Amino acid sequence: MATFLRYTNTSVTGFQLKNPQNPFYLHSHSQTRTLSTQKRLVTPMAALSITPTTNISHTFRKLKDQGKVAFIPYITAGDPDLSTTAQALKMLDSYGSDVIELGVPFSDPIQDGPVIQASATRSLARGTNFNAIMSMLKEVVPQLSCPIVLFSYLNPILKHGVEKFMHNIMDVGVHGLVVPDAPFEVTESLRQEAVKNKIELALLTTPTTPTDRMKDIVEASEGFVYLVSSVGVTGVRESVNEQVPTLLREIREATSKPVAVGFGLSKPEHLKKVAEWGADGVIVGSAIVKVLGEAKCPKEGLRELETFIKSLKSALL
Amino acid sequence: MAAAASGSASTTCKTHRLIASPLPKPYSTSSTQLPFKFTSRATAAPTSISCSLTRDSAALQMDDKNDNGAFPVLPRPDSFGRFGKYGGKYVPETLMHALAELEAAFHALANDEEFQKELNGILKDYVGRETPLYFAERLTEHYKRPNGEGPHVYLKREDLNHTGAHKINNAVAQALLAKKLGKKRIIAETGAGQHGVATATVCARFGLQCIIYMGAQDMERQALNVFRMRLLGAEVRPVHSGTATLKDATSEAIRDWVTNVETTHYILGSVAGPHPYPMMVRDFHKVIGRETRKQALEKWGGKPDVLVACVGGGSNAMGLFHEFVDDKDVRLIGVEAAGFGLDSGKHAATLTKGEVGVLHGAMSYLLQDDDGQIIEPHSISAGLDYPGVGPEHSFLKDMGRAEYYSITDEEALEAFKRLSRLEGIIPALETSHALAYLEKLCPTLPDGAKVVLNCSGRGDKDVQTAIKHLKL
Numbered sequence: 001m002a003t004f005l006r007y008t009n010t011s012v013t014g015f016q017l018k019n020p021q022n023p024f025y026l027h028s029h030s031q032t033r034t035l036s037t038q039k040r041l042v043t044p045m046a047a048l049s050i051t052p053t054t055n056i057s058h059t060f061r062k063l064k065d066q067g068k069v070a071f072i073p074y075i076t077a078g079d080p081d082l083s084t085t086a087q088a089l090k091m092l093d094s095y096g097s098d099v100i101e102l103g104v105p106f107s108d109p110i111q112d113g114p115v116i117q118a119s120a121t122r123s124l125a126r127g128t129n130f131n132a133i134m135s136m137l138k139e140v141v142p143q144l145s146c147p148i149v150l151f152s153y154l155n156p157i158l159k160h161g162v163e164k165f166m167h168n169i170m171d172v173g174v175h176g177l178v179v180p181d182a183p184f185e186v187t188e189s190l191r192q193e194a195v196k197n198k199i200e201l202a203l204l205t206t207p208t209t210p211t212d213r214m215k216d217i218v219e220a221s222e223g224f225v226y227l228v229s230s231v232g233v234t235g236v237r238e239s240v241n242e243q244v245p246t247l248l249r250e251i252r253e254a255t256s257k258p259v260a261v262g263f264g265l266s267k268p269e270h271l272k273k274v275a276e277w278g279a280d281g282v283i284v285g286s287a288i289v290k291v292l293g294e295a296k297c298p299k300e301g302l303r304e305l306e307t308f309i310k311s312l313k314s315a316l317l
Numbered sequence: 318m319a320a321a322a323s324g325s326a327s328t329t330c331k332t333h334r335l336i337a338s339p340l341p342k343p344y345s346t347s348s349t350q351l352p353f354k355f356t357s358r359a360t361a362a363p364t365s366i367s368c369s370l371t372r373d374s375a376a377l378q379m380d381d382k383n384d385n386g387a388f389p390v391l392p393r394p395d396s397f398g399r400f401g402k403y404g405g406k407y408v409p410e411t412l413m414h415a416l417a418e419l420e421a422a423f424h425a426l427a428n429d430e431e432f433q434k435e436l437n438g439i440l441k442d443y444v445g446r447e448t449p450l451y452f453a454e455r456l457t458e459h460y461k462r463p464n465g466e467g468p469h470v471y472l473k474r475e476d477l478n479h480t481g482a483h484k485i486n487n488a489v490a491q492a493l494l495a496k497k498l499g500k501k502r503i504i505a506e507t508g509a510g511q512h513g514v515a516t517a518t519v520c521a522r523f524g525l526q527c528i529i530y531m532g533a534q535d536m537e538r539q540a541l542n543v544f545r546m547r548l549l550g551a552e553v554r555p556v557h558s559g560t561a562t563l564k565d566a567t568s569e570a571i572r573d574w575v576t577n578v579e580t581t582h583y584i585l586g587s588v589a590g591p592h593p594y595p596m597m598v599r600d601f602h603k604v605i606g607r608e609t610r611k612q613a614l615e616k617w618g619g620k621p622d623v624l625v626a627c628v629g630g631g632s633n634a635m636g637l638f639h640e641f642v643d644d645k646d647v648r649l650i651g652v653e654a655a656g657f658g659l660d661s662g663k664h665a666a667t668l669t670k671g672e673v674g675v676l677h678g679a680m681s682y683l684l685q686d687d688d689g690q691i692i693e694p695h696s697i698s699a700g701l702d703y704p705g706v707g708p709e710h711s712f713l714k715d716m717g718r719a720e721y722y723s724i725t726d727e728e729a730l731e732a733f734k735r736l737s738r739l740e741g742i743i744p745a746l747e748t749s750h751a752l753a754y755l756e757k758l759c760p761t762l763p764d765g766a767k768v769v770l771n772c773s774g775r776g777d778k779d780v781q782t783a784i785k786h787l788k789l
Binding site for chain 1: 397405406407408409410411412413414415558559564565568571572575576577578579672673674675676677678683685687688689690691
């Protein structure tokens with residue numbers, strides 16, 4: 001049976017800041033059969049309501065009503081291994097992620113910089129494959145309160161068959177999909193199958209996208225609009241591209257759909273800035289992948305991840 | 318579907334026209350949907366996207382040859398860069414505008430007399446064109462049957478170009494194009510190093526900054542070319558990610574381009590990659606076929622009967638074939654690398670053993686595993702060691718217009734020796750694959766059949782590899 005835990009807004013803030021030990025942390029590191037056993041400590045201090053995860057659009061709508069900016073971390077499935085990914089997903093969820101992006105590793109990720117490339121290579125070297133990711137998600141998604149957006153290059157999707165792929169990811173509870181090397185022109189057929197399976201296909205727009213084209217992209221994008229903050233591949237950057245406010249403004253003139261900004265964001269200051277500029281969500285990828293994937297061991301990676309997430313999340317409060 | 322020639326929409330889904338997608342934008346035209354086949358669980362309703370272009374192309378083959386047996390003139394490519402269902406632009410959004418700009422510049426310059434004049438001048442005086450069409454007397458003798466009959470074998474001597482391969486035709490033209498675009502920084506990927514050397518050469522000639530991405534593994538086996546590139550002033554950047562070979566160097570070059578698109582031009586070395594590259598690179602190499610037609614006419618008053626070329630990405634083959642694609646009486650044969658053998662799992666025979674997918678911006682045949690991960694290929698020749706293939710070749714194969722076979726490392730080495738001994742020409746190991754196929758082809762050809770084989774490169778760069786494998 002799927003059970004979902006959802007924090008109410010007032011409790012979340014207080015809880016996380018005051019309690020270093022999260023009583024809702026669902027299982028311990030030491031357990032290898034982590035997917036099937038859960039430890040739950042319910043304290044009377046938190047107000048809990050159990051609701052099913054909702055889709056991406058709905059999540060953004062709720063946050064907007066609350067005047068909040070979505071915190072969207074990205075991790076690569078299977079780096080360092082799927083069991084750690086499962087734990088990381090739960091941790092990211094419990095520390096206040098609003099949407100989580102999960103990357104399907106690909107052998108030739110042309111949109112990704114060295115950090116995420118390396119994470120894909122590590123994951124594939126361990127034998128991560130689509131079916132294994134789906135099995136993991138089938139167990140884990142019911143334990144999450146925030147929706148998952150899958151991030152996959154086009155070839156693996158085509159290999160599985162678009163219809164089968166969409167059906168499979170829907171089946172394990174995924175709500176959204178981003179395909180970085182499918183240009184707008186070909187997304188219509190992807191979208192038709194996605195819609196049938198209630199998957200929201202979010203499209204990317206970038207600083208080099210001409211305005212007319214951007215308008216078509218945001219019109220067709222579902223769930224949210226992914227604004228790539230800079231001209232380049234994924235990877236940590238020192239500062240945020242100063243073009244972002246202008247790009248956000250242009251997008252707002254074209255659509256009322258939520259806009260999440262990603263690529264390069266790695267520090268609390270970045271998130272604060274982007275939130276002030278009016279983004280509806282901030283996506284942090286390489287910085288998180290680096291912490292998790294390059295740690296001495298998974299246990300330490302998860303520990304460092306916890307600290308990092310808290311510091312990032314605090315910038316949005 | 319007799320309306321095949323009526324416009325670009327014909328090469329995409331039949332059902333697409335029923336849906337009448339309203340996209341009146343200059344940048345997106347007919348192909349708004351993924352033109353691949355997928356079966357829906359329910360029976361496909363007329364408006365469902367069950368476009369099967371394999372179905373379309375089969376129909377074209379059988380029903381649509383016109384009266385004199387020629388194939389209908391399909392756009393190669395259409396405005397979205399598709400050859401049938403192959404090709405296209407499957408790249409990150411950041412690159413879409415740059416690709417559109419590049420295409421516009423290419424078309425403008427194709428009609429620009431000044432540009433054409435300048436390019437032809439460089440091809441003549443710097444590259445050394447036109448290259449000879451050489452009658453290989455002793456090779457022809459080798460293939461004579463006991464009754465004295467056999468085909469006549471000619472070699473198109475692309476190995477005589479400056480830098481020793483056909484690669485420079487494209488490099489020179491793209492460097493000129495980059496200059497017209499005002500780009501001062503050039504990047505390229507390279508496998509064997511021939512394209513890298515050609516790019517470094519033209520950058521030296523035109524005073525452009527040059528960065529070459531090369532797989533770390535390839536750098537080891539082609540150390541001579543690495544040295545040459547550096548001597549020519551290029552920076553050679555090793556790529557360690559993935560399998561550290563050509564496909565990873567290509568991925569890294571694409572990443573560099575995504576990041577530096579505003580200042581940089583990417584000189585892609587083959588007829589692969591996103592549109593407009595397959596079309597552009599073919600067009601810059603089509604001089605090979607054009608010269609061949611003229612030379613054939615001069616030499617024997619006719620056309621070649623069979624064209625043979627090795628296929629890695631497919632640039633030298635397209636350069637030779639393109640001129641003759643619409644001449645139905647000219648057979649087109651491409652030869653890929655079978656490495657240790659087609660069943661060994663260690664080969665690069667994409668068109669024989671691959672499946673359709675998307676790699677480096679184009680939909681084409683490629684070598685992939687069950688999960689859609691790209692497989693590392695193997696060939697003794699680094700230039701054929703690519704797990705993809707140009708989309709136009711995928712199209713020609715499906716259409717039945719061109720035939721594709723493969724040759725093992727061993728067979729290629731034999732041919733490498735054979736041409737050296739019989740004609741005093743040491744061919745590149747890549748070219749040796751095409752030469753090896755003559756062993757299988759020539760016995761089947763009628764007396765006097767004219768075979769033109771693209772001698773795409775010379776083998777000086779391969780002597781170290783040959784030393785390891787050949788006992789002389």
